[in-house]
Amino acid sequence: MLEIAIRHNFPGFALDAQFSAPPGVTVLFGRSGSGKTTIVNAVAGLLMPDEGRIASDGWVLLDTAAGLRLRPHRRRLGYIFQEGRLFPHLTVRQNLNYGGWFAPKDAPRGEFGRIVELLGIGPLLERRPGALSGGEKQRVAIGRALLSAPRLILADEPLAALDEARKAEILPYFERLRDEVNIPILFVSHSASEVARLATTVVALDAGRVVAQGPAAEVLGDPAVLPTGAREAGAVISAVIARHHEDGLTEIDASGLPLFLPRVGQAPGSRLRIRIAAHDVILSRARPEGLSALNILPGTVRELRPGDGPGTIVALETRAGRLLARITRRSAAALELAPGTEVHAILKTVSVAPSDIGGGGPQG
Amino acid sequence: MGWLGPEEWQAVALSLQVSLWATLASLPLGILTAYLLARKDFPGKQILNGLVHLPLILPPVVTGYLLLLTMGTKGPVGSLLAEIGIVFAFRWTGAALAAGVMAFPLMVRAIRLSIEAVDPKLEEASATLGAPPPWVFLTVTLPMALPGIIAGAILAFAKAMGEFGATITFVSNIPGQTRTIPSAIYAFLQVPGGEGSAMKLVLVSVAVAMGALLLSEYAARRVAARVGGR
Numbered sequence A: 001m002l003e004i005a006i007r008h009n010f011p012g013f014a015l016d017a018q019f020s021a022p023p024g025v026t027v028l029f030g031r032s033g034s035g036k037t038t039i040v041n042a043v044a045g046l047l048m049p050d051e052g053r054i055a056s057d058g059w060v061l062l063d064t065a066a067g068l069r070l071r072p073h074r075r076r077l078g079y080i081f082q083e084g085r086l087f088p089h090l091t092v093r094q095n096l097n098y099g100g101w102f103a104p105k106d107a108p109r110g111e112f113g114r115i116v117e118l119l120g121i122g123p124l125l126e127r128r129p130g131a132l133s134g135g136e137k138q139r140v141a142i143g144r145a146l147l148s149a150p151r152l153i154l155a156d157e158p159l160a161a162l163d164e165a166r167k168a169e170i171l172p173y174f175e176r177l178r179d180e181v182n183i184p185i186l187f188v189s190h191s192a193s194e195v196a197r198l199a200t201t202v203v204a205l206d207a208g209r210v211v212a213q214g215p216a217a218e219v220l221g222d223p224a225v226l227p228t229g230a231r232e233a234g235a236v237i238s239a240v241i242a243r244h245h246e247d248g249l250t251e252i253d254a255s256g257l258p259l260f261l262p263r264v265g266q267a268p269g270s271r272l273r274i275r276i277a278a279h280d281v282i283l284s285r286a287r288p289e290g291l292s293a294l295n296i297l298p299g300t301v302r303e304l305r306p307g308d309g310p311g312t313i314v315a316l317e318t319r320a321g322r323l324l325a326r327i328t329r330r331s332a333a334a335l336e337l338a339p340g341t342e343v344h345a346i347l348k349t350v351s352v353a354p355s356d357i358g359g360g361g362p363q364g
Numbered sequence B: 001m002g003w004l005g006p007e008e009w010q011a012v013a014l015s016l017q018v019s020l021w022a023t024l025a026s027l028p029l030g031i032l033t034a035y036l037l038a039r040k041d042f043p044g045k046q047i048l049n050g051l052v053h054l055p056l057i058l059p060p061v062v063t064g065y066l067l068l069l070t071m072g073t074k075g076p077v078g079s080l081l082a083e084i085g086i087v088f089a090f091r092w093t094g095a096a097l098a099a100g101v102m103a104f105p106l107m108v109r110a111i112r113l114s115i116e117a118v119d120p121k122l123e124e125a126s127a128t129l130g131a132p133p134p135w136v137f138l139t140v141t142l143p144m145a146l147p148g149i150i151a152g153a154i155l156a157f158a159k160a161m162g163e164f165g166a167t168i169t170f171v172s173n174i175p176g177q178t179r180t181i182p183s184a185i186y187a188f189l190q191v192p193g194g195e196g197s198a199m200k201l202v203l204v205s206v207a208v209a210m211g212a213l214l215l216s217e218y219a220a221r222r223v224a225a226r227v228g229g230r
Helices: A036-044 A092-102 A111-120 A133-147 A164-180 A192-198 A215-218 A329-334 B008-037 B045-057 B059-073 B076-083 B092-116 B119-127 B133-162 B165-171 B183-192 B195-227
Strands: A004-008 A013-021 A027-028 A049-056 A059-062 A075-079 A152-156 A185-189 A200-205 A207-216 A234-246 A251-253 A257-262 A271-277 A279-282 A296-304 A309-319 A321-328 A344-347 A357-359
Touching: A004 A036, A013 A036, A013 A200, A027 A036, A027 A192, A036 A049, A036 A075, A036 A152, A036 A185, A036 A321, A075 B119, A075 B183, A092 A111, A092 A133, A092 B133, A111 A133, A111 A164, A133 A152, A152 A215, A152 B076, A152 B165, A164 A185, A164 A192, A164 A357, A164 B195, A185 A192, A185 A321, A192 A215, A192 A271, A192 A357, A192 B076, A215 A234, A215 A321, A234 A321, A234 B092, A257 A296, A257 B059, A279 A321, A296 A321, A309 A329, B008 B045, B008 B092, B008 B133, B008 B183, B045 B059, B045 B092, B059 B076, B059 B092, B059 B165, B092 B133, B119 B133, B133 B183, B165 B183, B183 B195
Parallel strands: A013 A207, A027 A185, A027 A200, A075 A152, A152 A185
Antiparallel strands: A004 A013, A004 A049, A049 A059, A200 A207, A234 A251, A234 A271, A251 A257, A271 A357, A279 A344, A296 A309, A296 A344, A309 A321
């Protein structure tokens, strides 16, 4: 368990954040300028906050009250930067081994061969970073961080500099890290789909303050917490693949509720996390008939959250989990929605983007 | 070397010896100074910067005279060093000292610029991977600044080859001891019939300067390609 409490004043911006990160992936989620990178840099020791305490399982990195500020090289963290920051004068192999030169000899290091294979960078080992593509660089950066025998992995928007295709290439590696490597990961993101796919825990930040923290499904399904705005709202459900159909659909089982998605790659029985964007959900009071949409989820309205504009966010409890729907206030009034109202949530299969479907992961 | 007479050859060999020593001996100090000026903030930084650049602006004769006052046998530093057997006055070592001092600003300037061009974010990355500050410098900053260090060293060497005013003021013009190429040219021009010898040394000077320039260009290119990551 990583525990963080820091306070730092910049000209025109004050950070005052306190949260704890249990094992798994903790995503710091918020708009740019909300203080995410500042927090990660404080954990890495690249920024010394005015006051605070940072400790991981009793290993104290910073305690200003006790006058303790560990230098960055003493912290044993694997920091994956947004721009990769590979050493251009070293080969990929030397980059990967760099952290190992300084790690304590008895530190449990990731096995070189296994990590190279996990990241698929075997053919790149003798090249220099200048000859790599953006996606390849980022995979090497992940490997370099893992092989430095870190107690904690920090990732500051490691996908932000990549195009959609490269993101789709790298994201599964982070899912595998979460599921196969037993090191806590602190991950910065402003992308709702990255959060939905990766997060075990979400820490939502706004203007330097923590506005919510908890399991991903809970925080993302809370209409009061929309760190990147109502337009980006969306809940996460988890489900198991039931079977693949011949017409290109995959049937999943969301706590007993059958849902249909565009074909996903994983085998039946695999666990999925699916982000359902609030603007893709239609609500109906009666069970709709003769509709093209394949997914109809009965549920109960839990909360309505009108926005500044004409929209309102409706939070629903369904058997598949908590959902958010973004509809107009006019529709909410016409349907007479209120907490406790029985509704049906309708979701078009094709509106679920492949980038919103992630593999594996613990429940919640 | 039939082409050069013994006197001329002596001047060329001495110049190469003096310049090589001036360059090699001042290189570690030059790198350290450049690093401090490029990366650190400390009280007196502007004073250090000024001191380093002083020989560039002062008349060389003044620099030579100041060296004579401080490092000469009766000077405060020179007399101390003489007790442990290091003598500069009227020796080739003094010529190397004068050349090193005169070349120092050029060397520091080239190295400082190349250190400033190293992305501090790479140094941060190195620190997060566990490298203590000296290792960050040795494994990231230094190799990435190498093209500038080579350029600075060669520039300093070329400057040392041409140093005249400070050298002749500090250590005079003694054949075989302090008579480097420029001093020799000057001496040849003072005697009737010396123009031939002077011209030969001028040609050697031009050749060495051109060679140094080409070499530095080649070395910097090679290193830049490597550091550039291909």
